[in-house]
Amino acid sequence: MKRTHRCTELKPSDVGREVVVMGWVQRRRDLGKLIFVTLRDRSGIIQVVFNSETDPELHDKASQVRSEFVLAVRGILARRSDDAINKNMETGEIEIIASELRILNKSETPPFHIEENSDANEVLRLKHRYLDLRRPDLQGNLMLRHRIAKIARDYYDENGFCEIETPVLTKSTPEGARDYLVPSRIHPGKFYALPQSPQIFKQLLMVSGFDRYMQIVKCFRDEDLRADRQPEFTQIDLEMSFVDVEDVMTINEGFVSRLFREALGIDMPAPFRRLTYAEAMERFGSDKPDTRFGLELVNVSDLVAESGFKVFKDAVENGGSVRAINAIGAGSKFSRREIDALGEVAKTYKAKGLAWMVVEEDGLRSPIAKFLTETEIESIKDRLDAKPGDLLLFVADRDEIVFDALGHLRLELGEKLGLIDHDRYDILWVTEFPLLEYDEEEKRWVARHHMFTAPMDEDIEYLDSDPGKVRSKAYDLVMNGYEVGGGSIRIHSQELQAKMFRVIGLSDEQARDRFGFMLEAFKYGTPPHGGMAFGLDRLTMLLAGTDNIRDVIAFPKVQAASCLMSNAPDVVEKKQLEELHIKTVSKKSEE
RNA sequence: GGCCCGGUAGUUCAGUUGGUUAGAACGCUAGCCUGUCACGCUAGAGGCCGAGGGUUCGAGUCCCUUCCGGGUCGCCA
Numbered sequence: 092m093k094r095t096h097r098c099t100e101l102k103p104s105d106v107g108r109e110v111v112v113m114g115w116v117q118r119r120r121d122l123g124k125l126i127f128v129t130l131r132d133r134s135g136i137i138q139v140v141f142n143s144e145t146d147p148e149l150h151d152k153a154s155q156v157r158s159e160f161v162l163a164v165r166g167i168l169a170r171r172s173d174d175a176i177n178k179n180m181e182t183g184e185i186e187i188i189a190s191e192l193r194i195l196n197k198s199e200t201p202p203f204h205i206e207e208n209s210d211a212n213e214v215l216r217l218k219h220r221y222l223d224l225r226r227p228d229l230q231g232n233l234m235l236r237h238r239i240a241k242i243a244r245d246y247y248d249e250n251g252f253c254e255i256e257t258p259v260l261t262k263s264t265p266e267g268a269r270d271y272l273v274p275s276r277i278h279p280g281k282f283y284a285l286p287q288s289p290q291i292f293k294q295l296l297m298v299s300g301f302d303r304y305m306q307i308v309k310c311f312r313d314e315d316l317r318a319d320r321q322p323e324f325t326q327i328d329l330e331m332s333f334v335d336v337e338d339v340m341t342i343n344e345g346f347v348s349r350l351f352r353e354a355l356g357i358d359m360p361a362p363f364r365r366l367t368y369a370e371a372m373e374r375f376g377s378d379k380p381d382t383r384f385g386l387e388l389v390n391v392s393d394l395v396a397e398s399g400f401k402v403f404k405d406a407v408e409n410g411g412s413v414r415a416i417n418a419i420g421a422g423s424k425f426s427r428r429e430i431d432a433l434g435e436v437a438k439t440y441k442a443k444g445l446a447w448m449v450v451e452e453d454g455l456r457s458p459i460a461k462f463l464t465e466t467e468i469e470s471i472k473d474r475l476d477a478k479p480g481d482l483l484l485f486v487a488d489r490d491e492i493v494f495d496a497l498g499h500l501r502l503e504l505g506e507k508l509g510l511i512d513h514d515r516y517d518i519l520w521v522t523e524f525p526l527l528e529y530d531e532e533e534k535r536w537v538a539r540h541h542m543f544t545a546p547m548d549e550d551i552e553y554l555d556s557d558p559g560k561v562r563s564k565a566y567d568l569v570m571n572g573y574e575v576g577g578g579s580i581r582i583h584s585q586e587l588q589a590k591m592f593r594v595i596g597l598s599d600e601q602a603r604d605r606f607g608f609m610l611e612a613f614k615y616g617t618p619p620h621g622g623m624a625f626g627l628d629r630l631t632m633l634l635a636g637t638d639n640i641r642d643v644i645a646f647p648k649v650q651a652a653s654c655l656m657s658n659a660p661d662v663v664e665k666k667q668l669e670e671l672h673i674k675t676v677s678k679k680s681e682e
Numbered sequence: 683g684g685c686c687c688g689g690u691a692g693u694u695c696a697g698u699u700g701g702u703u704a705g706a707a708c709g710c711u712a713g714c715c716u717g718u719c720a721c722g723c724u725a726g727a728g729g730c731c732g733a734g735g736g737u738u739c740g741a742g743u744c745c746c747u748u749c750c751g752g753g754u755c756g757c758c759a
Contacts (some may be wrong), residue, residue, distance in 0.1 A: 122722085123715040158709090175717055183719085200710060203693060210694060214751055267759035287759080314758040439685085439755060529758095541759045647697070650752065 092163045092193060099135035099181050106170045106185060113163045113195070115225065117205070121155055126153045130162060131205075133230050138177075138186040139164050152192050153245055159198035159205065159225075165191035174218050213641075217262075217655040218429070220646055232643045236631040239353050240307055243327045243625075246346045246414050252305040252329060257292035259285060259309070265597075265605055266542060268312035271322070279672040281636075285311035288624060290541060291609055293330040294581055297620040298612045307627065316650045319573060319629055319640050323648075327630075330622030336564050336580055340520060344574070347518065354634060357516065364519040372490075376414075376498025378524070381572030383517045386501050388414045388494070390487070394470045400462035401444070406487035413487040414497055417475040418504045421482035422449035422456075430482070436503050437486060442496035442633040446485040450477045459485075465580065502572065516633070518570050523547065526563035527594065535596040537575035540565045544579040545621075551587070558594055564621065575630050578623020585613050 095111045114132035124143040129136045141153035156162065166187040177183035202218075203211035205225045216223040223229055246252065251677060263270045263284035270284035286292075288310050296304045306328045313322060331339060344361035351359035363384075371380050372658045374387045392412040395403040403413045418425075425433075425527035434445035448457035448471075463471075475483055486496045505511050526546045527536040536558045538544060546554065550561040564580035588610070592602045603610065631643040648654050668675065 116718075118716050118721095120721050121715085122718060125716040125718075127718050127721085129719070140717085142716075144716075172717080175719090177719055180719075200692070204709070212689090212693085212751085214689090215693080217751095264759095268757085290759095312758060315756085317758085318753070320758070441755095538759055544759085649750095651750090653752090 092165060092191070094163070097134035098130060098132050098137040101137060101168055101182060101185060101187075103170060103184050105168050108168050109165065109190075110168050110187060112139075112187065112580060114161070115198075115205075116162060117162045118157055119153075119158070121154060124150070126150060126156075128153065128156060128162070128164075130164065131225075133234075135181050135227070137182040138180075139166065139189050141189050141192070142171075146190070149189060149192055152194070152469050153189070156192075156194065157198065159199070159201050160194055161196040161198070163191050163193040163195055163474065167442060175581055214649075214655060217641075217647070217649065220656045222235075224645065232631065232635045232637070233636055233645060234603065235354060236627070236643055239350060239627065239631055239634065240327075242350050242353050243305070243307065243346065243627075246349055246461040247303075247305040247329060250303070250342060250345070254306055255296060255301065255304055256306065257286070257289040257308065261286050261292075262605075264291070265601075266538060266595075268314050271311045271313050274673055276669040276670050276672075282516055287312050288326060289328055289384045290543065291330060291606070293622060294543065294620065295609065295612055297330055297332045298615065298617050300332075300618075302332050303329070304331075304622075310367065316648065318638060319632065321628065321640055321644060321647055322652050324640075325627040327625040327627050328622075329624070330620060332618040334580070334619070335620055336522070336621070339578060339580070339623055340566060341528045343623060343625075347568070350630075350634075351516070359518065363568075366519055366521050367523040368449055368521055368525065370525065372494050372498075376496075376501060377572075378521055379522075379567065379569045379572055379574045380498075380519075381502060381505065381511070381517070382506045382519060382569075383512055383515055383571060386416050386418065386504055386510065388416055388497050389475050390414050391474060394467060394474065395463070395487075398463060398467055400446075400459055402444070403485075404672070406489075406493075409489075411487065411489040412493055413485060414493050415471070415483055415485045416473055416497055416501055417477055418476065418482040418484060419478075419506065420480050421504065421508060422451070423480040424508070425482060431483065433500060433503065436500055437484075437496040440488045440496040440499055441492050442488055444486075445500075446487070448477075448483040448485075450479050450481045450483065452479045459601065461547045513636075516570060518568065521567045521569055522565075523562045524565040524567070526550070526561040526565075527558045529559065529653055536594055538591075538595055539563070540577070540579050542595060542597075543588070545582045545587070546591075554590060554594055566623070568623075568625070570630075570633050573629055573633060574626070575633065576623055576625035578621065580619070580621035583613070583617045583619050585610065588613065601629040 093109050094113045098112055098114060103109060112130055114130045117129040117131040117136050120127040126141040128139045128141070130139055141150045143150035164187060166189040171184060171185055171186055177551050181496045201222050203209060203215055205222060207227045209216065209226055251505045260273060260283040263272065263282065268287050270287065272284065273283040275281045275283060289306065289308055293304050308326055308328050309323055310326050311323050316322065329363060331342070344363055348359050348361050351357040368378055371378055389413065390412060392407045394489050395413050396407045398404050406413055430447055437445040448455055448460065450472060460468065471483070477483055486493045525539055526544060528539045530537045540563060545564045547562045547564055566578060567574050568576035582591060628640050628643055632638070632640050633641055637643065646654065646656065653659060
């Protein structure tokens, strides 16, 4: 038997034809002399009918069929009688009257029912991921992922990009995330690193003159997992020569627009909105703001600088700030307990406390009201446009903490107050990131993006005198509060690169040791270049409308970075370790 | 590494103040059933209550440890 159609490729217009379908038994409904089987393949399901009156032998065989058996069915496609039409089914107007049945394989009863929106425990589903992947929602996600990758390849190809593979066994680089290491058998005591991204290689391809490079590539970072983060993930990676910031953003806006049109049928006109990093922090307290709703941060430092409330006054005096959010209408909605819970959220982000005011018709309910003058209160209400029923939330501290606490509080409030339209996509660029940030632990400046990112021309002069003030030619693409991509224009001058290494405290010797090959390459005519990379997993996650990255990865890892299906990582044979010149140290003997 | 949450039939869950034999629904097995589509009806099987220790006359329930998993902070150029 040869398959003629996928289940839902059959249409009412095919009625009367002899067809062959193959797939898994979704459900069997045995009415005695009449058996209905819904057969499932990756396209969907269709009903097959076995009638004991027309073919007792066939009916007998069908009665042996159970859930998830693999069947091949030949039959005539028939229109159902009007009263037997199932409007909830894509193929609900038709069914296959079976004339031949082959049980291609039996199946044990699966540990969980294969259905859309499964309520089975995720651990169980991950253990049997191959069964989980039979479910239509995960199949849909992976097929969407395929479409996104296909559109990326088509789009960049049409725009002159060339896909080139870069090594997976490469050299460990300092800075950034922790590397996954691979021991070398041939070089005792030496290790390869899996790439955190193909950064250096793609820049070298620019030196080679490839002009426009792209690659859909696995990257690895040995850091803790999150709902939107896996240790191995896929980037749509690209690099271009002879471009500035605008060129890179424009070409990639074209990709994202096309992606939305072709994958989701959504119009997403370019150019996208742009916010500088400074503005994003000021207004949303985040460098990846969710701009689907308001509740913007408001600076009230000047209003309370001389206040009798010491917490506010001190924060401003010490160079910090006092900022607030007007949670519109929340004053009359939230209980004292809920407001206190918001305080706990703020504390997670190192805020010492959360001051609040509930605006009422005839005044104010607030633990801090007694420390403030009438004028101060009025000016605050005025600036926050506060109306009766509103809840005003204040954090006073160093800017960094104020932004972090209020930024996260804003997200919490947006969700709690139902202000987020989950069917909407909001996209923007965040630009002009700080080039460097100070690492308190290491007591030195470190690159915020990476050490090949170019500073903005007008800020180069501050590299020595005031490194924190230097902005970079870096940009992030932000969608619904997620960073889905980012990149930068790179440094292409040896002198500037050397200066950058100096600023982050990398000696000439260290630089030569770690990037010697790159510095050497840059001596031979490096074109100005820049690029970016999209997180394919996150992009797919957002387009699929889920907030769990495991839903868009065929075989994902759990929080402890293990695979519940294969049980990786696992111990290996002693012989393997010996060949690799590796001795393991147990935790006990370490102590 | 810190904090919070979860773990009871195959699955999803309930389980009182610590008290007899741990329940329900779905699924599974068998029988009946010719238009079902979450088919229906009848009967049945199915439990290391994550693991270990403790308190107690008695622990699914209380305490401690531990394992597994989720979220989050740190971390993630």
